[in-house]
Amino acid sequence: MEPQVIALIVFVGVYALLIWDKINRAVVSLLGASALILIGVLNQEAAVHGIDFNTIGLLLAMMAIVAISQKTGMFQYLAIRAAKIAKGEPWRILVSLSIVTALLSALLDNVTTVLLTVPITFLLVDELKLNPYPFLVAQIFASNIGGTATLIGDPPNIMIGSAVGLAFMDFVVNLGVIIPAILAGFLIPMYFIYGKKMKVADDLKRRIMAFNENEAITDKKLLVKCLIVLAITIGGFLLQKPLHLEAATIGLFGAAVLMLITGDDLQHVMEKAEWTSIFFFVGLFIIVHSLVEVGLIGQLAQKTLEMTGGDMKVTGMTILWVSAIASAFIDNIPFVASMIPLIKGLAPSMGGPDAIMPLWWALSLGACLGGNGTLIGASANVVVAGMAHKNGHEISFVKFTLLAFPMMLISIIISSVYMWFRYFAG
Amino acid sequence: MIAANIMTSGVITLTTGDKMLDAIKLISNKKVRQIPVVDNAGKVVGVVTPRRLMKAILPKYISEGMLEDVKFAPELPEFIENIDQLAFKSIEDVLEKEFVAVSPETHTMEIAALFVNAKKPAETILVVDDHKRLLGVISPWDIFKRLWEYSEKKS
Numbered sequence: 190m191e192p193q194v195i196a197l198i199v200f201v202g203v204y205a206l207l208i209w210d211k212i213n214r215a216v217v218s219l220l221g222a223s224a225l226i227l228i229g230v231l232n233q234e235a236a237v238h239g240i241d242f243n244t245i246g247l248l249l250a251m252m253a254i255v256a257i258s259q260k261t262g263m264f265q266y267l268a269i270r271a272a273k274i275a276k277g278e279p280w281r282i283l284v285s286l287s288i289v290t291a292l293l294s295a296l297l298d299n300v301t302t303v304l305l306t307v308p309i310t311f312l313l314v315d316e317l318k319l320n321p322y323p324f325l326v327a328q329i330f331a332s333n334i335g336g337t338a339t340l341i342g343d344p345p346n347i348m349i350g351s352a353v354g355l356a357f358m359d360f361v362v363n364l365g366v367i368i369p370a371i372l373a374g375f376l377i378p379m380y381f382i383y384g385k386k387m388k389v390a391d392d393l394k395r396r397i398m399a400f401n402e403n404e405a406i407t408d409k410k411l412l413v414k415c416l417i418v419l420a421i422t423i424g425g426f427l428l429q430k431p432l433h434l435e436a437a438t439i440g441l442f443g444a445a446v447l448m449l450i451t452g453d454d455l456q457h458v459m460e461k462a463e464w465t466s467i468f469f470f471v472g473l474f475i476i477v478h479s480l481v482e483v484g485l486i487g488q489l490a491q492k493t494l495e496m497t498g499g500d501m502k503v504t505g506m507t508i509l510w511v512s513a514i515a516s517a518f519i520d521n522i523p524f525v526a527s528m529i530p531l532i533k534g535l536a537p538s539m540g541g542p543d544a545i546m547p548l549w550w551a552l553s554l555g556a557c558l559g560g561n562g563t564l565i566g567a568s569a570n571v572v573v574a575g576m577a578h579k580n581g582h583e584i585s586f587v588k589f590t591l592l593a594f595p596m597m598l599i600s601i602i603i604s605s606v607y608m609w610f611r612y613f614a615g
Numbered sequence: 616m617i618a619a620n621i622m623t624s625g626v627i628t629l630t631t632g633d634k635m636l637d638a639i640k641l642i643s644n645k646k647v648r649q650i651p652v653v654d655n656a657g658k659v660v661g662v663v664t665p666r667r668l669m670k671a672i673l674p675k676y677i678s679e680g681m682l683e684d685v686k687f688a689p690e691l692p693e694f695i696e697n698i699d700q701l702a703f704k705s706i707e708d709v710l711e712k713e714f715v716a717v718s719p720e721t722h723t724m725e726i727a728a729l730f731v732n733a734k735k736p737a738e739t740i741l742v743v744d745d746h747k748r749l750l751g752v753i754s755p756w757d758i759f760k761r762l763w764e765y766s767e768k769k770s
Contacts (some may be wrong), residue, residue, distance in 0.1 A: 302620055308676045308680075311674065312674070315691060316691060360724055396689055400689065401686075401687050404687035405687040506693075538654045576676075579675060580674075580679070
C-alpha cells in the first residue's frame, strides 16, 4: 500500500476513536503514532522531529506553576472577592465571576480555573438560594473566551504560537483586544435570559458579604513566592520578542525557580502534571507530521487554494467558521494540529508567512470559541458538567447546546466583524 | 490471640427497614461508634457511621471533596435544617456499604494492621461468620485491653 493511503487510514482511525471517546485519548494517539513508525510510514528520527517540544515544554511549565500556586487558595480568594465586589447582587456576581474566570483562564489553563472556582460558585449560589445553572454556563463560556486572549490561555494558541513563532504580545494585540467585546456579546443576552429574573432578599445578600476571603488564603508565604514567580514569568512573556526567547524557555525557567524557592516536593509537582494530555500531544504531533511527510497536507492545501482562489477574505472567513463548527463537536487540539501545516502550506501562494497572519487569528478564534458550542466542545465544559452532576445538578447536552450554540455563533459573528475591519477591509 | 477472643458480642444492630429516627435514639442512649445494619436474614449489609451521616447533611460540593474547607464562608442555615430531614430518612439511604469485616479466627496482629492501613475508614471492625452473620465487633481499644490483660496475667 502507498504510504499516503496508510497515513490517511491511521489518521481517520485515530480521529474516529477520539470521537468515539471510549479509549483514553493519549492511548489512541500513541497507538496511531507508533503504528505509523512500525509500518514504516516514517522512521523514529522523523517522528521525534515532528514533536513540537516548545508546546510540550510550555504546557509542562504551566502545569507545574499551577500545581504549586493552587495550594495558596488565591483562586478561591479571587472568586469570593468577585462576589463581594458585586455586593451580593446575583446578576452582578455572575458578571464579576465571569470576568475573574476569563482573566484566570487567560493566564492559566481553563480546566484548572473552573476546577478551583466553580466549587465557590456552588457555595455562593447556595447562600443565595438560586439555581446554579446560569452561573455554571457563564463560567464555562468565560473560561473558553478568556483562554482565547493569550498565547498560554488555551492549547490551540500554544500550538499556533509555537508553530508560527508568535509571541505572547502578538496574541494580546491581535486577539486579546476583541475578547472584552466577545464576553459582552455573551453576557448581554444572558442578562435578558436569566439576569433580569434574578432577585434575592437583602438578608441573603448579607450572607455573601459575611464571607471572609482572607480566610481562603491558606499559605501567605507561598502566596508571595507564587505571585513573584508569576509576575516574573508573565513579565518574561511580555518581553518575549526583545528577549528573543521561546515561550517554553520562559515558562520552564519560571517553573524551576518556583520549585527552587518553595522547596516543594518535586515528586508531588510532577505527579500533578497531566501526563495523559502530554502524551496525547506527543502522539498527535507524530501523526500530523506523517501526513505532512507523505504529502497529504500539501495536496489538501492545493485543493483549498483552488476552492478559495487564494483570496484572503474567503480563506480567513472559511477557516474561522469551519474551525468554530468543528471545534463545537470535536476536540479542538487534533483539529488545530492538522490545520497548522495546512495553513503553513497556503503561505507561499498567498504572499508569504507575514501576509497570512490573519489566518492564524481566524484559526485561534474559531477553535477556541467554537468549544463553547456544545457540552463536549471543550475540556472546561466537560469538567463543569461533571462537577454539576456530582452536586446533583444535571447539565444536559441538549439543554446546554440549545443555549450555547447560538451564543457561540454570536461570538463568531463578532469575531467575523472584527476580522473584517481589522484585517480584510480595504 | 484471635478475633473471637477480643470481640464484644451481643451488639446492637439496626435493620434495613428502620428509620434514621431509630438510629438517632440508639446513638443518644448508648455509647456506640457505629451501628451495624443487618437485613432480614441477619446478614450484615453495612454500617451507620457519624462520618456518613455528616456527608448526608453537608452540601455535595463539600462532601464530595470539591471544597476542602469552608472557613471563609458563613454557616448555611440549610445545613442545620437538613438535620430534621435526616431523621425521616430510611437507614438504607444513609448506609455506609464500605466496611471492614473479619472472620472470628483472624489474628490480632492482622486486625491491628487493618486498623492502621485499611483503605476504608474503619472505626470498628466487624466480626462475621461464613454467612456474613454478625458475631461481634472490635474497637481499636479492645485490642489493647485484651493485650494488657494478657500480659498482666503472664507476669
